[in-house]
Amino acid sequence: MRGFKRLVSAAGHAFTPHSHDSADKTDAALESSSRGMRVLAISFAALMITAVAQAVIVAFSGSVALLGDTLHNFADALTAIPLAIAFSVGRRAATRRFTYGYGRAEDLAGIVIVLLIALSAALAGYEAAKRLLDPQDVRALAWVAVAGFVGFLGNELVARYRIKVGRQIGSAALVADGLHARTDGFTSLAVLAGAGGAALGFPVVDPIVGLLITVAIVFVLRDAAREIYHRLMDAVDPKLVEQAEQALAAVSGVRRVGSVRLRWIGHVLRAEVDIQVDHRLPLIEAHAVAVEAEHRLIHDVPRLKAATVHADPDGPAAAEHHAVLLAHRQYSSITDVLRVDLDVTGTPTPQ
The missing domain is CATH 1.20.1510.10 (Cation efflux protein transmembrane domain)
Known part of the structure; x- marks a missing residue:
């Protein structure tokens, strides 16, 4: 059923008068x-x-x-x-x-x-x-x-x-x-x-x-x-970040929205975002969710030219999908640490 909905969505997009070529x-x-x-x-x-x-x-x-x-x-x-x-x-x-x-x-x-x-x-x-x-x-x-x-x-x-x-x-x-x-x-x-x-x-x-x-x-x-x-200093209007978060949250298949980073390069915007999807999704379907998330961002955020969307698995409980990276990451605040833990397990773990 999910694949049929995506097929209908793709067909509708094909006949819509716009392009991202x-x-x-x-x-x-x-x-x-x-x-x-x-x-x-x-x-x-x-x-x-x-x-x-x-x-x-x-x-x-x-x-x-x-x-x-x-x-x-x-x-x-x-x-x-x-x-x-x-x-x-x-x-x-x-x-x-x-x-x-x-x-x-x-x-x-x-x-x-x-x-x-x-x-x-x-x-x-x-x-x-x-x-x-x-x-x-x-x-x-x-x-x-x-x-x-x-x-x-x-x-x-x-x-x-x-x-x-x-x-x-x-x-x-x-x-x-x-x-x-x-x-x-x-x-x-x-x-x-x-x-x-x-x-x-x-x-x-x-x-x-x-x-x-x-x-x-x-x-x-x-x-x-x-x-x-x-x-x-790569500052952007916080309202643009809110727009991006709302656009991502509205995408079918996105369970939670993680970090959203925007920067101006000349007179266009670029984005790097994290989303959480069902950990049971096949790779192709998880990738399709990420592609739709980028597509929605390009449409909903003014002057956004491209986005890099990273999809994290949401679950199973107590799983730490970034364990191998934790020793290499430097966090600027405790909120960043909690954000990563919440992205993966849904509950913060002691640091």
Whole structure:
């Protein structure tokens, strides 16, 4: 009866309009990278035009608030370069040395982005502090105000574009870069405040706004560094783990769900999971349960590209199926030890 149900399920799957063929997966990954490259090229051009226009106005206005915003816009535009390199490298096929492929190049690009943001913060802060100690009149206030508004508009358009496509292709780096651009837009609006203060006869407002922009850049730097740290440490949203556990528990033949481990490699997820099945199942049927578990994970967990599913026998009572491995395993906490014992016997044994 169980074999008949699996046959019906397989037949239904065959007529369902989707595919998990390796070539289809490769095509999807390449398409995602291609879309990311297009976004980076267009946003790079838009931000460079914005920053160059602002730099011209900085040259004849002397506004350090606008200078800080211009430097930040240049830095934001330049973040497209390491990301583009990462997308390009990430297209390479896995090798015997890089068995998971080159998706981690996005994390390396993230480190470069963090360093560029830090450099823009340092330059903006230095110029603002120098001008605060030696105040100077700001000229062409109307043009400074226009440049601030142009900076806001350019950054907001780029932010929306990056965030939209980043979410569609599952690139956290691209989404984070879009949020970075949106923050830049709001710092551009702060330039208007500096121009307004100078117009009212308070030139000191301009370097003060420059310092405030520097503080805003530092907050962006903190958030970006935290995102990259999480990626480097293989952190994932706990909700994704819950989704994976629920998907596995719903698979026919899975008695219990063991450990679930997820990690981002570029803009796709990979999983390693343990499940418990009836110890009386023949090898072929136990394998079929594991295959269905992977299939369900790919469908139910967003951006999951592949999963390694390990099936443990659930029983008989008091059996220790991992006895030969216990001396080689190192556990980080007592809960891990109990988890292994529960996986195999259903009751914890003293350690």
